[in-house]
Amino acid sequence: MEFENRVVLVTGAARGIGRAIAAAFALEGARVVVNDICSEKSLAAMLHTPPFDNGRTRTMRVDIGDLAEVERMFGEVESVENRLDILVNNAGIIRRGSVETVTEQEWDDVIRVNLKGTFNCLTVAARMMIRQGHGKMINISSVAAKLGDITSAPGYGPSKAAIDALTKTFARQLASHGITVNGVAPHAIETEMSAEWPEEKRRAIVDAIPLKRLGRPEEVAGAALFLASDKADFITGEIIDVNGGFLMD
Numbered sequence: 001m002e003f004e005n006r007v008v009l010v011t012g013a014a015r016g017i018g019r020a021i022a023a024a025f026a027l028e029g030a031r032v033v034v035n036d037i038c039s040e041k042s043l044a045a046m047l048h049t050p051p052f053d054n055g056r057t058r059t060m061r062v063d064i065g066d067l068a069e070v071e072r073m074f075g076e077v078e079s080v081e082n083r084l085d086i087l088v089n090n091a092g093i094i095r096r097g098s099v100e101t102v103t104e105q106e107w108d109d110v111i112r113v114n115l116k117g118t119f120n121c122l123t124v125a126a127r128m129m130i131r132q133g134h135g136k137m138i139n140i141s142s143v144a145a146k147l148g149d150i151t152s153a154p155g156y157g158p159s160k161a162a163i164d165a166l167t168k169t170f171a172r173q174l175a176s177h178g179i180t181v182n183g184v185a186p187h188a189i190e191t192e193m194s195a196e197w198p199e200e201k202r203r204a205i206v207d208a209i210p211l212k213r214l215g216r217p218e219e220v221a222g223a224a225l226f227l228a229s230d231k232a233d234f235i236t237g238e239i240i241d242v243n244g245g246f247l248m249d
């Protein structure tokens with residue numbers, strides 16, 4: 001198995017894309033740490049569901065926007081597993097609205113989770129990976145990083161654009177330590193986040209995608225696992241689009 005005994009932490013992994021990424025690693029033999037802010041009950045239930053019922057999966061209920069909590073989480077991973085091979089920064093939120101109605105609270109919430117949360121995990125994980133002399137980090141971005149708002153959410157695109165800049169910043173600074181940092185930029189993936197779209201909007205979104213369908217979480221997982229694999233050892237600072245051809249750049 002490709003990731004046998006590698007230690008992988010995936011943020012926001014209780015559902016959607018994060019869960020698909022965690023499941024794909026688990027099926028490839030990894031020791032997976034599932035982070036999320038959802039209820040302890042949901043996290044506990046995951047451990048009874050395949051492929052997470054393998055005795056090699058742990059859950060950690062931590063808000064990635066809280067640096068002290070993030071430090072506690074990685075500290076625990078280090079003391080239990082003794083290393084961290086792969087980090088996937090997937091947790092993200094969206095607050096829908098227009099530029100006229102967006103509130104300070106909505107802006108702050110999106111920036112706190114998407115940008116500060118990703119930064120918190122990158123910095124704390126980087127210290128661990130520098131000590132061990134290797135590591136791979138993958139940040140889940142969005143097509144909105146390049147296009148700005150396409151789903152009526154003013155803070156979301158800017159938060160993802162900043163994540164792309166973080167990807168390149170960390171990639172440059174950590175390269176000499178044997179650590180790669182890359183991104184995956186999905187568009188229109190079938191999850192609870194996209195389930196909020198009204199039917200008419202969903203039809204318009206599918207219509208604009210050359211492959212004429214929404215993407216599946218497993219298809220984002222495929223790109224993340226490639227970037228985490230040995231096959232991608234010479235790739236860093238790259239952001240792979242997973243968008244059905246919606247944006248070709």
Ligand SMILES: NC(=O)c1ccc[n+]([C@@H]2O[C@H](COP(=O)([O-])OP(=O)(O)OC[C@H]3O[C@@H](n4cnc5c(N)ncnc54)[C@H](O)[C@@H]3O)[C@@H](O)[C@H]2O)c1
Nearest residue numbers: 012016017036037063064090091092142186188189191193
């Ligand atoms: N679904 C799409 O079409 C799409 C498109 C582009 C990018 N993305 C990105 O992919 C990622 C996953 O999206 P999804 O559609 O699976 O979303 P989702 O809402 O289904 O899942 C997000 C998960 O993150 C968790 N989370 C939220 N805040 C957290 C916090 N502070 N700390 C820890 N966990 C937290 C949630 O509890 C949830 O389980 C996000 O970063 C999103 O921006 C999704």
